[in-house]
Amino acid sequence: MALVAPIVDGVLQTRTDSGDSLAAKKNNSTIDSDMFLSLLVAEMQNQDPLEPTSNTEWVSQYATFTQVQKMSEMGESMDQLRANSLIGKEVVVSFRNSATGEVNSKKGVVEYVSVEDGKSILVIDGEKYKLDDLDSVISDEYSKAYDLYREFVAKMEALPPVDYISKSYADIIQELYDSINSMDEYQQGFMKTYAADEIAALVNYIAKLRDDFGVEFVDISQKKETTLDDILASFNTRMDAILEKLKALSTTVEENSAKMEELNNKPAEKVVIYDKTEPADKDTTDKTEPADKDTTDKTEPADKTETPGDASGGENSGNDTAGEGTGSEA
Numbered sequence: 001m002a003l004v005a006p007i008v009d010g011v012l013q014t015r016t017d018s019g020d021s022l023a024a025k026k027n028n029s030t031i032d033s034d035m036f037l038s039l040l041v042a043e044m045q046n047q048d049p050l051e052p053t054s055n056t057e058w059v060s061q062y063a064t065f066t067q068v069q070k071m072s073e074m075g076e077s078m079d080q081l082r083a084n085s086l087i088g089k090e091v092v093v094s095f096r097n098s099a100t101g102e103v104n105s106k107k108g109v110v111e112y113v114s115v116e117d118g119k120s121i122l123v124i125d126g127e128k129y130k131l132d133d134l135d136s137v138i139s140d141e142y143s144k145a146y147d148l149y150r151e152f153v154a155k156m157e158a159l160p161p162v163d164y165i166s167k168s169y170a171d172i173i174q175e176l177y178d179s180i181n182s183m184d185e186y187q188q189g190f191m192k193t194y195a196a197d198e199i200a201a202l203v204n205y206i207a208k209l210r211d212d213f214g215v216e217f218v219d220i221s222q223k224k225e226t227t228l229d230d231i232l233a234s235f236n237t238r239m240d241a242i243l244e245k246l247k248a249l250s251t252t253v254e255e256n257s258a259k260m261e262e263l264n265n266k267p268a269e270k271v272v273i274y275d276k277t278e279p280a281d282k283d284t285t286d287k288t289e290p291a292d293k294d295t296t297d298k299t300e301p302a303d304k305t306e307t308p309g310d311a312s313g314g315e316n317s318g319n320d321t322a323g324e325g326t327g328s329e330a
Contacts, residue, residue, distance in 0.1 A: 036065045076118055083113040083120035083131050090138040093122065093129045105135065145183075145190040152179060152191065156198040165205055167213040173205050174217055181221040 040061075047053055092107045108124040115121065120131040138146070155176060159169065180191065180199065191199060209215040 036062070036069075079120045079131055080113075080115065083122060086110045086122065086134075086137065087113060090140070090143045091122070091124070092135045092138065093124065093133040094135040095129060095133045107138070141186055142190075145187045148179070148183065148187055149191060149194055152176065153195055153198055156201060159201075159205070162201070162204045162208055165208050167209065167215060169205070170209055170213075170215045173202070173209060176202055177206065177217055178220050181219055 040058075043053070087110050090107065090109050092105055094103055094105050096103050106124060106127075106129065111123045111125075113120055113122060114128070122129045122131060122134065155172070159165070159172070180188070180202070183191065206217055210217070
């Protein structure tokens with residue numbers, strides 16, 4: 001079969017309506033029935049009238065197109081499933097900057113996936129990236145180790161050279177030393193692979209401070225780890241102390257209750273009103289007795305006044321007798 005392009009006004013026509021349709025769909029890489037019909041129309045329009053395409057060949061082309069279409073749809077479905085499986089995972093995408101032509105990398109967590117023009121789009125930190133730009137998928141373990149590596153390297157780069165290190169950097173060196181010793185086996189292996197130079201420099205810092213300034217560094221990995229038995233023992237000790245306090249508090253409450261019951265069962269003389277009336281009776285008694293005594297004291301002198309009168313009478317009679325005696329003597 002031969003394809004012949006039409007000639008109009010002596011010019012070979014290579015642009016057709018079907019070609020314009022394909023050009024309009026250049027951003028859409030999917031294969032659909034419209035594309036096949038456009039190809040079929042273009043082929044029929046440009047076929048050689050002397051050697052026309054047979055019906056068998058048309059059927060064969062349609063079968064081939066159907067297979068390609070199904071494969072394309074399957075590929076799109078696989079890409080969609082692959083993109084959906086990346087949601088929530090940390091990935092690295094590599095893309096070319098259209099302005100500078102520089103290849104940049106972006107590391108982040110896939111927030112969600114969208115589909116544009118039949119292509120899966122990864123959204124990372126609010127920015128869209130094509131699934132074809134995916135460089136690698138990072139596990140949580142690798143991501144943590146990588147973050148520790150970057151932090152460790154940044155702190156090491158901020159330190160002065162070993163010859164200029166002083167005792168004032170002892171706390172910083174101890175912190176870096178603790179960070180290495182507190183890592184798990186995977187993270188320490190990661191650091192030995194990618195931060196071997198920084199670890200060697202840290203060893204030199206430790207040796208310098210120890211030899212020149214006598215600074216001793218503690219290896220936290222050698223400290224005794226807290227076991228479950230230690231935790232249970234500490235818990236039991238605290239519970240025993242709490243129970244002892246509750247027991248003492250219960251005893252105090254019982255004693256107070258017994259005292260209150262004893263007070264409630266005591267006779268009525270303990271009531272406050274009797275304490276107020278007794279002084280009143282005593283005051284009345286005290287006041288009446290002096291009144292009687294005063295009356296008695298006043299009457300007795302009245303009787304005694306008569307007695308001196310009688311005595312005076314006696315004295316007068318005596319005098320009279322004495323007079324008589326005197327007169328007789330006269």
